[in-house]
Amino acid sequence: MLVMQGIVKQFPGVRALDGVDLDVRAGEVHCLLGQNGAGKSTLIKVLAGAHQPDEGTILFEGKEVRPTSPIDAIRLGFATIYQELDLVDGLSVAENIFLGHEHARFGFTNRAAANRAASEVLARLGHPEIRPSTEVGRLSPAAKQVVSMARALSREARLIIMDEPSAALAHDEVANLFRIIRELTAQGVAVVYISHRLEEIREIGDRVTVLKDGRTVAVGLAARDTPTSRIVSLMTGRNVEYVFPPRGGRELGDEVLRVENLSARGVFSDVSFSVRAGEIVGLAGLVGSGRSEILEAVYGARPASGRVLLSGKQVRRGVVGTVRHGMGLAPEERKAQALLLDQSVTANITLGTLPEFSKFGWLDRKRERAEARRLSEALDIRPPDPERPIRTLSGGNQQKAVLARWLLGGRRLLLLDEPTRGVDVGARAELYAVIHDLAKQGIGVLLVSSEVPEVLGLADRVLVLREGRVIHEGDAAGLDEHRVLDMIMNGKAA
Amino acid sequence: MSEPTKSQAPAATGRAGPIRGTVPVLRGVGEMRHLGLVAALAILVVVGLVTRPDNFATASNLISILSLAATIGVITVGATFVIIGGGIDLSVGAVMALASVWATTLATQSYGPVVMAICAILVGTGAGLVNGWLIAYGRLVPFIATLAMLVAARGLAQRMSDRRTQLIQAENSAIVDLSTSRVLGIPLLVYIFALVVVLGWILLNRTTFGRRTYAVGGNPEAARLAGIDVRRHTMLLYALSGMCCGIAAILIMARTTTGSSTHGDLYELDAIAAVIIGGTLLTGGRGTIIGSILGLLIFTLITNLFILNGLNTSDQLIAKGLIIVVAVLLQRRNLKERAP
Numbered sequence: 047m048l049v050m051q052g053i054v055k056q057f058p059g060v061r062a063l064d065g066v067d068l069d070v071r072a073g074e075v076h077c078l079l080g081q082n083g084a085g086k087s088t089l090i091k092v093l094a095g096a097h098q099p100d101e102g103t104i105l106f107e108g109k110e111v112r113p114t115s116p117i118d119a120i121r122l123g124f125a126t127i128y129q130e131l132d133l134v135d136g137l138s139v140a141e142n143i144f145l146g147h148e149h150a151r152f153g154f155t156n157r158a159a160a161n162r163a164a165s166e167v168l169a170r171l172g173h174p175e176i177r178p179s180t181e182v183g184r185l186s187p188a189a190k191q192v193v194s195m196a197r198a199l200s201r202e203a204r205l206i207i208m209d210e211p212s213a214a215l216a217h218d219e220v221a222n223l224f225r226i227i228r229e230l231t232a233q234g235v236a237v238v239y240i241s242h243r244l245e246e247i248r249e250i251g252d253r254v255t256v257l258k259d260g261r262t263v264a265v266g267l268a269a270r271d272t273p274t275s276r277i278v279s280l281m282t283g284r285n286v287e288y289v290f291p292p293r294g295g296r297e298l299g300d301e302v303l304r305v306e307n308l309s310a311r312g313v314f315s316d317v318s319f320s321v322r323a324g325e326i327v328g329l330a331g332l333v334g335s336g337r338s339e340i341l342e343a344v345y346g347a348r349p350a351s352g353r354v355l356l357s358g359k360q361v362r363r364g365v366v367g368t369v370r371h372g373m374g375l376a377p378e379e380r381k382a383q384a385l386l387l388d389q390s391v392t393a394n395i396t397l398g399t400l401p402e403f404s405k406f407g408w409l410d411r412k413r414e415r416a417e418a419r420r421l422s423e424a425l426d427i428r429p430p431d432p433e434r435p436i437r438t439l440s441g442g443n444q445q446k447a448v449l450a451r452w453l454l455g456g457r458r459l460l461l462l463d464e465p466t467r468g469v470d471v472g473a474r475a476e477l478y479a480v481i482h483d484l485a486k487q488g489i490g491v492l493l494v495s496s497e498v499p500e501v502l503g504l505a506d507r508v509l510v511l512r513e514g515r516v517i518h519e520g521d522a523a524g525l526d527e528h529r530v531l532d533m534i535m536n537g538k539a540a
Numbered sequence: 541m542s543e544p545t546k547s548q549a550p551a552a553t554g555r556a557g558p559i560r561g562t563v564p565v566l567r568g569v570g571e572m573r574h575l576g577l578v579a580a581l582a583i584l585v586v587v588g589l590v591t592r593p594d595n596f597a598t599a600s601n602l603i604s605i606l607s608l609a610a611t612i613g614v615i616t617v618g619a620t621f622v623i624i625g626g627g628i629d630l631s632v633g634a635v636m637a638l639a640s641v642w643a644t645t646l647a648t649q650s651y652g653p654v655v656m657a658i659c660a661i662l663v664g665t666g667a668g669l670v671n672g673w674l675i676a677y678g679r680l681v682p683f684i685a686t687l688a689m690l691v692a693a694r695g696l697a698q699r700m701s702d703r704r705t706q707l708i709q710a711e712n713s714a715i716v717d718l719s720t721s722r723v724l725g726i727p728l729l730v731y732i733f734a735l736v737v738v739l740g741w742i743l744l745n746r747t748t749f750g751r752r753t754y755a756v757g758g759n760p761e762a763a764r765l766a767g768i769d770v771r772r773h774t775m776l777l778y779a780l781s782g783m784c785c786g787i788a789a790i791l792i793m794a795r796t797t798t799g800s801s802t803h804g805d806l807y808e809l810d811a812i813a814a815v816i817i818g819g820t821l822l823t824g825g826r827g828t829i830i831g832s833i834l835g836l837l838i839f840t841l842i843t844n845l846f847i848l849n850g851l852n853t854s855d856q857l858i859a860k861g862l863i864i865v866v867a868v869l870l871q872r873r874n875l876k877e878r879a880p
Contacts, residue, residue: 347765369767377765384765386758388826397755398766400748407747451766 047072047236048205053102055088062088063099064260068238070205075227075237077247077269080257081281081496086240089257090207093238094126095119106205120146125198126207133190135183140164142182143197167196171226188219195226206230207238210334212246224250242332244274244535256280278531289475290503291482293523298506299323300357302458302490305344308352313339314514317352321459321490326481328493328505328522330530336514337494338378341461344368344492345375357458369398374452378463378494380441384448387437391427392418394436394447399455421450425480442473449480459490466500478504498527498534510534576870577818577834580863584841592848601844603726607719609840610733611636611791612810613833617740618784619811620832624744625777626757626824627682631671631689632785633807637800638697639663639789644706644799653714660793661786667693668782672775686778690808697801705800708793718794729791736787741829753777758825813860814839817867838863 048070055063063085070076080086091097093104095113104111106122113119119126133142140160141148149160164178173192176185182193191211198206208227212220227237227250241247247254251269255262256277264280303321308314314336321327331337343350346361346368354361356371377383386394395418396403403414418432425446427439436444445465452460465481466474481504485491495501501508502522510518510533518533588596595601615632622629642648643660667689674685708715718728744750755763756773764770792803817835820827839860846856 345765365764365767366769375765382759383761385762386755386825388758389754393751393754397751397763397768400751400768404748407749409746409748409751411746 047107049105050089050092051103051105053089053092053099053104055085055092055097056100062260063092065262066102066257066260067262067265068255069265070236070238071253072204072236073231073234074252075231075239075250075269077251077254078238078240078257079247079254079277079281081498084257084281085260086257087209088260090126090209090238090240093119093124093205093207095124117146120201120203123202123204124207125201125203125205126209127191127194127198127211128209133182133193135181137182138179139168139176139182139185139193139196140178142193143167143178143200145197147201163200164196167200168192170199170229171196172222172229188222191219191223192226199230203235205236205238207240209240210242211239212241212243220246242535244277274532274536275528278528278535281531289478291479293506296324296482296486298325299488302357303344303492304353304355304358306353306355308340308343308350308354310339310343310348310350312514314343314350314511317516319509319516319519321492323458323488323490324485325507326485326491326493326505328495328501328508329511330495330498330501330508330534331511332534333496334513335511335534337511338463340511341375341463341492341494345373345461347375372456372458373461374398374457374459375461376445376448376452376463376465378467380444380448380467384451385436385444388435390433391422391436391439391447392432395421395432395450396454398451402455417454418450421453422447424453425450426476440470440473441467442469442477445469445473445477446480449477449484453484457489459492460484461492461494463494464496465493466495466497498530502527502530574819574828574831574834577831577838577867580838580867581834581841584838584845588841588845588848591845596845596848599725601848603730605837605840605844606730606733607727607795608843609836610729611788611795611804612807612814612840613733613836614736614784614788614791615781615804615807616811616814616832616836617736617829618781619808620740620815620818620820620827620829621744621753622682622777622781623812623815623820623822624757624824624827625753625774626760627675627774627777628686628812628822629668629671629778629781630683630686630808631667631693632781632788632811633804634690634693634697635664635667635782635785636789636792636804636807637802638667638693638700639786640793640799640803641697641701641706641801642799643789644708644793645700649709649712653712656712656715656793657790660789661783664786664789665779665783668779668785669775671782672778675778676771676774694801701799701801703801705798705802708797708799715790715794716797718791729794732787732791736784737829737833744829749773749776754825756824810836810839813864817864819867819871835867 048068050066050068053063053066054061066085066089068089078086078089088097092099093113095116095118098114111122113122113124134145137145143164144160149156149163161178165174168174168176168178171192173189176189176192182190185193211223231237239251247269254264254267254269254272254277256264256267258281267277300323301320302323305320306318308317317340319327329337329340339348342348344354346364356373361368361371381387386397392415396414403410415432422430422432427443427446427450436447439447462481466477469477481491493501493505502525505522508520508522508525508530509516510530512534615636619629619632639660642663643656648656648659671686671689674680675682718732721728723731744753752763752768752773755766755768756770760770793799796803814836815827815832816822817838818828818831818833820832842859842863843856846853
């Protein structure tokens with residue numbers, strides 16, 4: 047029914063899709079597998095009309111199509127259910143279901159008709175208990191998912207794309223989701239299903255396509271019979287060359303961080319570990335495993351119970367306190383969480399340590415510039431001009447500036463969340479070298495990455511997380527990518 | 541880590557060519573934006589010279605323009621900080637009125653002019669702190685919190701004054717002297733205005749407070765994760781705005797010799813308009829004091845030209861509306877050109 051061939055999508059500095067093929071039949075559940083950054087989200091966005099591919103063809107029911115906008119995609123009969131549900135909380139269930147194609151005459155909505163139609167769709171989905179007039183903001187995540195699906199159904203979608211639909215659901219709700227999916231496929235609707243949980247794919251999927259580094263590496267594998275080891279090796283055997291600095295040459299000092307029984311309800315529980323000076327500790331896990339959230343909790347940016355000790359002393363909660371005590375965070379979303387895009391590289395570098403550059407609030411701009419220049423040179427930030435607005439730099443150089451921010455003011459512990467996201471291969475190697483240098487200077491580093499080889503290559507010690515719990519802790523040298531992925535996906539502490 | 545930081549700093553390669561080379565460029569971009577405003581001002585001056593050659597360029601007219609601009613000008617400085625910090629303060633006019641009333645009650649007046657001035661500033665700062673606390677710690681939307689303050693402060697001013705205009709008594713005429721005494725032919729209140737502008741410029745461009753203001757407005761999440769106390773800073777921004785209202789209250793008392801609950805009606809709109817015309821983004825993170833002041837002067841000059849030419853005040857409002865739209869449209873084009 048849907049055939050995609052040779053889809054290429056280029057972003058500045060990154061080739062997100064580099065020749066993807068996908069072939070979905072009517073009435074099947076087609077699973078899309080791949081590690082983070084493999085190109086799944088970009089592919090979905092192409093189908094949803096949010097991105098236009100640079101090359102390649104899309105055939106739908108035999109005709110070539112090219113969705114140029116979300117509306118276009120909906121008209122074609124594609125519906126996408128995103129991970130973060132795209133519902134309007136302030137509107138009723140019925141209003142959400144028919145958003146964009148309301149029951150209306152001359153611009154006046156017909157509420158009764160909409161509610162009736164919504165009831166019908168919801169009943170068809172096996173959820174007659176959801177009242178069409180309820181405000182969506184009051185619904186549970188599972189019920190919201192049903193509303194999302196009702197919206198797709200009401201538009202008579204022929205192809206429904208689900209991006210990790212089970213992530214927000216409890217176990218019995220997943221069973222209901224699967225029942226709904228089966229009913230849909232029985233009616234000839236095709237479902238593209240994205241999930242990291244292999245057991246789900248085994249249960250609901252018909253065929254599997256595996257993506258890796260923006261390419262299709264396997265098409266149409268049988269979802270039930272293909273051995274796990276085959277799937278994992280397809281997802282991993284990679285083309286990207288990782289150039290890690292050699293291990294060793296570092297002396298581990300005293301413990302800088304000790305985390306005891308850190309818990310946040312529904313996110314992670316009972317996490318304990320420590321980081322020594324000069325040590326790099328990696329957290330491996332999927333999105334939703336709690337890895338970024340643990341980092342934020344350690345940093346004081348997210349409430350959690352348990353104790354966080356920095357060099358043996360309990361830290362006052364809150365970012366102001368942890369930064370003063372020598373922590374620094376390079377957050378996951380560089381642009382949204384770390385950078386002042388309008389400001390100069392200098393202003394971005396000194397943002398975390400302004401008091402160091404001031405007397406009685408008066409900024410010593412000369413010293414500030416000199417320091418930014420020194421760090422730009424030390425980290426080889428290009429172009430070598432700290433007065434440029436940071437938005438004109440490439441992702442890798444922006445990331446270096448974020449790291450440079452925490453080279454100031456005597457940091458003892460750095461928390462790095464996806465330090466190489468959206469960074470090209472060359473800059474990666476440089477960032478790895480910088481991270482090693484930091485550790486060499488006696489800073490403790492806690493690293494989160496969704497790329498398992500990165501965690502294994504950089505870290506001395508690795509904690510494997512699954513669904514908010516540490517399921518394995520050990521030396522990085524004793525682990526390989528296969529085993530870690532196996533633990534992450536199947537939950538076996540092999 | 542901090543050791544090499546300190547020892548290397550002054551001697552570092554810092555003063556080499558590239559820095560020297562680009563700073564003026566950046567400044568040039570900044571000034572380019574102001575250049576448009578300066579050009580607009582120049583056009584208005586030419587219009588004034590052509591239409592009223594007899595009385596536009598007179599000393600008395602220019603001084604009256606500056607005196608008129610002084611009150612709102614001081615408020616505009618505070619508003620610029622709040623808006624760069626990502627907020628909005630609708631209560632400025634009402635807070636100024638409240639400060640003027642409070643400072644001119646018989647009780648306050650009995651302590652003399654210095655106490656009156658201090659009282660006005662304290663009342664303004666206090667109201668600003670309330671705004672800031674509600675927004676930063678009470679998590680109210682700035683629009684709502686300051687709208688509530690606008691209504692309530694005006695009501696309190698009416699209550700305190702019984703809706704009467706309170707005259708400044710003869711023994712406290714030192715306050716009125718601010719508008720009547722002149723140095724080099726210019727009234728003292730214009731100097732106060734200039735002083736506030738200079739101090740505001742320094743605070744915004746040369747201190748950590750200013751840098752943090754840009755950070756908090758430009759990307760509050762990044763500011764928070766960089767260890768900046770965003771809430772405290774937000775509260776201080778509104779307190780600063782309130783303090784400016786208190787200073788403005790002194791100036792309006794000097795000009796009108798009264799304190800009144802009707803002072804400063806719709807000043808909030810003029811102040812916000814001046815800030816916007818000056819190129820400050822309403823979404824925060826970008827803007828300049830100089831731009832705001834130029835924006836204000838453009839507005840004041842238009843008023844002056846309409847009055848001198850005996851034109852209808854309704855047409856004057858239409859002209860002001862058009863100027864706001866044109867200014868913002870032009871700035872948006874500039875932004876696009878600057879984007880990489």
